[in-house]
Amino acid sequence: MRAYATLIGQFIRASVQQELAYRANFLISLMHSLLNAATGVLGVAVLFGQVETVRGWDLGATLAVLGVYLTVGALRDLVISPSLDALAGMDGEVWTGRLDFTLLRPVDIQFLASVRHWRPFALVDLVIGIGVLVAAAARLDAAPGPGDLGAFLVAFGAGLLALYAVLLAFIGLTFWSPGFLFSWVFSGLFQMARYPVGLYPGWMRLALTWVVPVGIITTVPAQALAGDVGPGLLAGSVIAAVGLFAGATALFRAGLRRYASASS
């Protein structure tokens, strides 16, 4: 366990050193992050400039979903995506056979594939996301109590685990079709997580909660913050996240067994 923690520390150090070589990129990524957050917040503001509530969602609650979306997205960009994406695509490790060198390391391959690369600039997005979340919490009808915060943290953890599981599963599919960018499909669908799943039509709501678990990732944590989540839904999302994680791990390992380097 200690060894794994040391490894993560070393990975972070190496990534920070790499990124510091491109300091001018910091300003540009700061600008991107601010624009991204600003368009998101303004989009919500324009909607609630026209209507008071939509299917029971008001400005504060919808803003909370956006806050969770930005925060989760920042954590994804911080480590999950940079690490996992190195495997996929035409110049990814699976296609080119560079995964050989990764497999030779005396560490668990799933661990290594998930935490290898860090993108420290994503910390800016994290700060902005948390900022939106705090601003949203202040606008909620009932200020969140300690119980709500606890429920929020549990739901947020479950959502993050579900997000990681889905991304891992999509990367696992890379072993069957190395050139296809499965994660792009998910990135497209994940944009739907900006808004509460309740704002989508019925058939989509079901798909977005249970098939592509966008609902578990952003809507449920925001509802927990507002105190609208019963123990049933909370337990359900934790169970779903753990189930997804187990399934994704199995898929990833099955894919790994198919790997035959760059030869055919």
Place this chain on the structure above:
Amino acid sequence: MNHRGGWALIRRTWASWMQYRGFFFLLAFGWMIPPLVYLFVWSTAAGGATVGGFSRGEFVAYYLVLILVNQLTYAQTNWIVGDVIRGGGMSQWLLYPLAPAYHVLSSELAGKVVYMIFVVPVTAVLAITLKPELHASLADVLAFVPALIFAWMLRFLWGYWLALLAFWSTRADALLAVQDALVFLLAGQVAPVALLPGVLGRAAEMLPFRYMVGFPVEVLTGQVSGTELATGFACQLGWLAVALGLTWILWRRGVRHYAAVGG
């Protein structure tokens, strides 16, 4: 001008892009989602009533047309132009016995064809399931065609002059990203421009971004007519002239400044 060679280049680019159509379909899929999100959000908000004068079906029609117009006017070529200048590939473009504009035009046309093969059927399926209400008169359709063509030219040239800044700065891509964000906010994607509040709405009407996407959509969905239509076209052509002028100046000075990699 060697037009026959230019046409051959366009056909070659188109053929090579079709080979990688899976990749381009994925890109088009990703670009379709944001307007689709707002389609669902606004049509849910309207429900059985209207919001800002739009009924549910009218929101659906507005956003379905917007998905098509957005894809048709999106000039991804401009990202390539920046890369070509930075990477030194521009030397090759300049050595061809063709106007360099043909290189840009060829990937622009190839892109439109490949993306439309994906976007049109998907939009058609959405139209069948979501039941849009489109009341377009013949006059609207006739006004839509030039509005769409000018919108494409404006969005293309506006991005092109931004991309040409790569002759002087390696970071010009950042400006393209800013343009994308502004188009997203002010060109009628987040909400139809008529629903934007106060300052934001006035800014949207004055700045060029609405005339790149939102304006043709509004024309086809029958939201603008009479003097508004005339003012809209005047703004569109005015901004187009500005973009054309900037492109002309930046291209002439840029090519003289250009020294490939290592200069």
